[in-house]
Amino acid sequence: MRLPEGARPVSLGQDGPDVLTVAWSHGHAGRHRVRDLRLACRCAQCVDEWTNQPRLSPDTVPLDVRPVRIEPVGLYGLSIEWSDGHSTGIYTFETLADLCQCDSCLPAGARP
Amino acid sequence: MVSNEQVLSALRAVQDPDLHKDVVTLGFVKDLVVRDGKVSLRLELTTPACPVKDELKAQAERVVRALPGVTGVEVSLSASVKAPRPAGAILPGVKNVVAVASGKGGVGKSTVAANIALALADDGATVGLLDADIYGPSMPTMFGTRARPQPAGEKSIHPVYAQGLKLMSIGFLVDPDTPMVWRGPMVHGALSQFLEQVEWGQLDYLIVDMPPGTGDAQLTLTQRAPLAGAVIVTTPQEVSLVDARKGLKMFEQVKVPLLGIVENMAYFACDGCGKEHDLFRRGGGRRTAEALGVPFLGEVPIEAEVVLAGDEGVPIVRRAPQSLAAQALRHVAREVARQLAMRAAAATEAPPLASMAWKA
Numbered sequence: 309m310r311l312p313e314g315a316r317p318v319s320l321g322q323d324g325p326d327v328l329t330v331a332w333s334h335g336h337a338g339r340h341r342v343r344d345l346r347l348a349c350r351c352a353q354c355v356d357e358w359t360n361q362p363r364l365s366p367d368t369v370p371l372d373v374r375p376v377r378i379e380p381v382g383l384y385g386l387s388i389e390w391s392d393g394h395s396t397g398i399y400t401f402e403t404l405a406d407l408c409q410c411d412s413c414l415p416a417g418a419r420p
Numbered sequence: 421m422v423s424n425e426q427v428l429s430a431l432r433a434v435q436d437p438d439l440h441k442d443v444v445t446l447g448f449v450k451d452l453v454v455r456d457g458k459v460s461l462r463l464e465l466t467t468p469a470c471p472v473k474d475e476l477k478a479q480a481e482r483v484v485r486a487l488p489g490v491t492g493v494e495v496s497l498s499a500s501v502k503a504p505r506p507a508g509a510i511l512p513g514v515k516n517v518v519a520v521a522s523g524k525g526g527v528g529k530s531t532v533a534a535n536i537a538l539a540l541a542d543d544g545a546t547v548g549l550l551d552a553d554i555y556g557p558s559m560p561t562m563f564g565t566r567a568r569p570q571p572a573g574e575k576s577i578h579p580v581y582a583q584g585l586k587l588m589s590i591g592f593l594v595d596p597d598t599p600m601v602w603r604g605p606m607v608h609g610a611l612s613q614f615l616e617q618v619e620w621g622q623l624d625y626l627i628v629d630m631p632p633g634t635g636d637a638q639l640t641l642t643q644r645a646p647l648a649g650a651v652i653v654t655t656p657q658e659v660s661l662v663d664a665r666k667g668l669k670m671f672e673q674v675k676v677p678l679l680g681i682v683e684n685m686a687y688f689a690c691d692g693c694g695k696e697h698d699l700f701r702r703g704g705g706r707r708t709a710e711a712l713g714v715p716f717l718g719e720v721p722i723e724a725e726v727v728l729a730g731d732e733g734v735p736i737v738r739r740a741p742q743s744l745a746a747q748a749l750r751h752v753a754r755e756v757a758r759q760l761a762m763r764a765a766a767a768t769e770a771p772p773l774a775s776m777a778w779k780a
Contacts, residue, residue, distance in 0.1 A: 384674045
C-alpha cells in the first residue's frame with residue numbers, strides 16, 4: 309500500500325493467534341502475519357547497518373513466534389517486543405504499509 | 421431594543437484571520453449580556469498569545485457599537501488553549517509540547533527557547549521549559565537559579581519554579597562544574613525521566629530546548645514525547661542553514677510537524693545610530709523557510725544586552741521588554757502560538773496509538 313500523506317494507524321487488533329490487524333486513518337484495513345513482520349525487522353541486529361546484508365536467518369525464528377507487546381514510537385512507528393526475546397526493531401508507518409498483507413495489497417493465495 | 425441575535429449576527433462580520441471563520445461560528449463568543457442598550461461579552465481565543473487579539477477585540481467592539489440602539493460595549497478577552505490531539509499516556513496534562521531545535525550549536529537556540537517560554541507566560545499562558553541539553557545545560561544560568569527540584573511522592577519530582585515558569589534541567593540535579601560524561605543510553609534514561617517523572621501538571625505549552633544536532637537525545641524526545649511541533653532556530657550563514665535543513669528533515673522523518681524557522685542573529689542594530697548591519701547575509705532563514713514551504717516565524721537581531729540578560733539570569737523579554745530583540749522574540753512566540761492554534765483547529769487526529777498486549 310502507498311501511504312497517503314499524514315496517514316497513520318488509529319488502532320491495532322488481533323485476528324486469531326498470529327494475525328495483527330491495523331486500522332489506518334485513511335480507512336485501509338491492514339493485516340500482517342506476525343512471523344512475517346518478525347522476519348522483516350530492519351533493525352541493526354537483523355540487517356547489517358553498513359552493507360544492508362540480512363543478518364537474521366529465518367531458520368532461527370520460531371515458527372510460532374508472537375508479539376508480546378506492541379508499543380507506539382513517537383508519531384511515526386511501532387516497536388514490537390517478541391516472544392523470541394527480540395525487541396530492538398522499529399516499524400515506521402511507511403514500512404508497515406509496505407509490508408501489508410491484506411486482500412487489496414496481496415494476491416490471493418499469499419494472504420494471511 | 422437590541423437583541424442577543426442582532427449582536428451575534430453583527431459579530432459574524434468579525435473573522436479570525438488565521439482560522440478563516442467568524443468568531444461566532446468558531447464559538448469564541450461567551451457570556452453575552454445585552455441590557456438597556458449596553459452589551460458585554462467575552463471572546464475566548466485559542467491562545468492568550470494570539471498576535472491579533474487586540475484587533476479582534478477592537479473589531480468586535482466596532483461592529484456591536486454600530487448597531488442602532490447600542491449605547492455601550494464591553495469586550496473582554498480570555499483564552500482556552502487547544503491540544504492538537506487528545507492526551508496520551510505521556511505528559512497527559514500538557515496541551516502542546518514544542519521542540520526548539522537547531523542543526524548545530526551556537527545559534528542561540530537556548531536563548532530563543534527561554535524567551536519564547538517567558539513571552540508566552542507573559543501573555544497569560546501556563547508554560548513549562550525543559551532543558552533537554554544534557555551535555556550543556558544552560559537554563560540554571562539563564563534563569564539565575566540553582567534550586568534543587570523537590571521530591572513529589574516516591575517516584576517523581578516537582579519542577580523548579582522560576583520567573584513564572586516550571587523548569588527542569590539536568591543542571592538542577594548535578595554540580596554545574598561536573599561534565600556529563602554519559603553515553604547515549606544514560607541520556608535516553610535521563611530524558612525519559614524528565615518526561616515521565618516530573619510533575620509538570622497542567623500546561624498550555626511545554627517548550628523543550630533540544631540539544632544541537634540530530635542524535636540520541638533528539639531521537640528519544642521524538643520517540644517518547646507527544647510533540648505538537650518543532651521550531652528550528654538558525655543563523656543566516658549558509659553553513660547554519662544547511663544544518664537547519666538537516667534538522668527539518670529529521671522532524672519530517674519522525675512525522676513531527678514543523679511550525680517554522682526562526683532566524684537568530686539576523687542583523688546588528690547599532691545602539692548609537694540605529695542602523696541595521698547585516699553581519700551574516702541576512703534573510704537566509706526566510707529563504708530556507710520559503711524553499712522548504714514552512715512558515716517563517718521571525719528574525720531576531722544581535723544585541724549585546726541579549727547575552728548579558730541570559731548571563732545575568734533575567735532573559736531579555738523580561739529584562740528589556742522594549743528592546744528590538746525582545747520585541748522580535750515576543751513576535752516569534754506569538755507566531756509559534758498561532759501556528760499551534762491553527763494546527764489544533766484543523767486537527768481531527770485520534771488519540772496516540774495505545775500499546776497492545778498480545779493474547780496467546
